[in-house]
Amino acid sequence: MSGVRVLVGTRKGAFVLTADAKRERWDVSGPLFSGWEIYHLKGAPTEPNRLYASQATGWFGQVIQRSDDGGETWEPVGNEFAYEGVPGTHQWYDGTPHPWEFARVWHLEPSLTDPDTVYAGVEDAALFRSTDGGRTWHELPGLRQHGSGPFWQPGAGGLCLHTIIQDPTSPERLFVAISSAGAFRTDDGCRTWRPINRGLHSEQIPDPTAEVGHCVHRLAMHPSRPHVLFMQKHWDVMRSDDAGDTWREVSGNLPSDFGFPIEVHAHEPETIYVVPIKNDSEHYPPDGKLRVYRSRTGGGEWEALTQGLPQRDCYVNVLRDAMAVDSLDACGVYFGTTGGQVYASADAGNTWTAIVRDLPAVLSVEVQTLP
Amino acid sequence: MIRVVLPAHLRKLARVGREVSLDVTAPVTLRAVLDVLEAGYPMLRGTIRDHATQERRPFVRFFACEDDWSHESPDAALPEAIATGTEPLLIVGAMAGG
Numbered sequence: 001m002s003g004v005r006v007l008v009g010t011r012k013g014a015f016v017l018t019a020d021a022k023r024e025r026w027d028v029s030g031p032l033f034s035g036w037e038i039y040h041l042k043g044a045p046t047e048p049n050r051l052y053a054s055q056a057t058g059w060f061g062q063v064i065q066r067s068d069d070g071g072e073t074w075e076p077v078g079n080e081f082a083y084e085g086v087p088g089t090h091q092w093y094d095g096t097p098h099p100w101e102f103a104r105v106w107h108l109e110p111s112l113t114d115p116d117t118v119y120a121g122v123e124d125a126a127l128f129r130s131t132d133g134g135r136t137w138h139e140l141p142g143l144r145q146h147g148s149g150p151f152w153q154p155g156a157g158g159l160c161l162h163t164i165i166q167d168p169t170s171p172e173r174l175f176v177a178i179s180s181a182g183a184f185r186t187d188d189g190c191r192t193w194r195p196i197n198r199g200l201h202s203e204q205i206p207d208p209t210a211e212v213g214h215c216v217h218r219l220a221m222h223p224s225r226p227h228v229l230f231m232q233k234h235w236d237v238m239r240s241d242d243a244g245d246t247w248r249e250v251s252g253n254l255p256s257d258f259g260f261p262i263e264v265h266a267h268e269p270e271t272i273y274v275v276p277i278k279n280d281s282e283h284y285p286p287d288g289k290l291r292v293y294r295s296r297t298g299g300g301e302w303e304a305l306t307q308g309l310p311q312r313d314c315y316v317n318v319l320r321d322a323m324a325v326d327s328l329d330a331c332g333v334y335f336g337t338t339g340g341q342v343y344a345s346a347d348a349g350n351t352w353t354a355i356v357r358d359l360p361a362v363l364s365v366e367v368q369t370l371p
Numbered sequence: 372m373i374r375v376v377l378p379a380h381l382r383k384l385a386r387v388g389r390e391v392s393l394d395v396t397a398p399v400t401l402r403a404v405l406d407v408l409e410a411g412y413p414m415l416r417g418t419i420r421d422h423a424t425q426e427r428r429p430f431v432r433f434f435a436c437e438d439d440w441s442h443e444s445p446d447a448a449l450p451e452a453i454a455t456g457t458e459p460l461l462i463v464g465a466m467a468g469g
Contacts, residue, residue, distance in 0.1 A: 060378075060384075060428065062417065
């Protein structure tokens, strides 16, 4: 019988939540790597029991863990992330040059075709790749060195490369997003990159329509339509119908267009989800009501999904990598909060239940749909 | 044999007990001890000192015979009691909250 495995990264360890296809009764295991920050875990699409995890602390730095048995056992693999050549500088918060320094891996994206190939998005922003199951890592320097790198500036969470999306129809094409530099695309297998931020408008930078400098919080894509991208920016929910060449705002009737995650329904490419947050300093839902907003029109028109979610006195945040969908017939939607709850909906967001309520602050949520 | 006490998180990462014993060729220095430690437990590479610069990570401290060796040269000879295994070298996560 099919089922789901939810991989949850938190401030103090990882947790694995499993259920059958009904998604009613959950088994919770963990914490794995207890006491360490787990920014992200993700499984390889072609080999679901191959999992990668990013484990870090301020004391002992970065560790990458790999599992070949669906998370039962783990092996530390390579943790050396060395920038190619002389790293140079990006901008610091005050606009002065600051040397590129590796801090941590924010996001791991296994290849769509090879379980031993995995991409890593790191802070300070760069893209790395391993082709030996995580044992060794090499920077793909064309991104950081394409020209705008010296002008990138960190967001409040650091200068992080947090989103990596592979185009399933064009293996040479990848999309990445960096806070706060913007979105970028390669069409030649990561050799060359270009910013894809035309149409973004950010009042927080000197030139609101600059080519780079936008604080893109998250990108999402449905694999059946890789030219359609959705973006949750610092402020504004955006949409592109030309693989990022141009963007238009689709915030519509959202109560706030600030937020972090954005996701696409597994079977309906025009159905998308966001979690509005009050503003850039008050990182909690408007009015103390935790509401997921769903658009069935690819943005513009949004409906609040509230059933089963706290509708008073709720002041948690949902971080950019903390929302995911499964691909069962009734699409499941999942998200984790900084208050330690992981909510699940087995009916595309109509109703929600908390799988767990008291984990450490949730940094990331990924879902595997298992045969 | 040189005795090294690891902090709890690194013990778990290396899958060892509180203390490990290392065969270190004289002269017994911090660098020599860490080289042998990392050779025997490669998962510890990068967790105590930087991969490239070999500098101590900021929140890691080295204590020997009740003295703080964190700021000493990595090539200075450690105390005789460490070299003979009478006392362990302590690798400690700095007291920094969290």
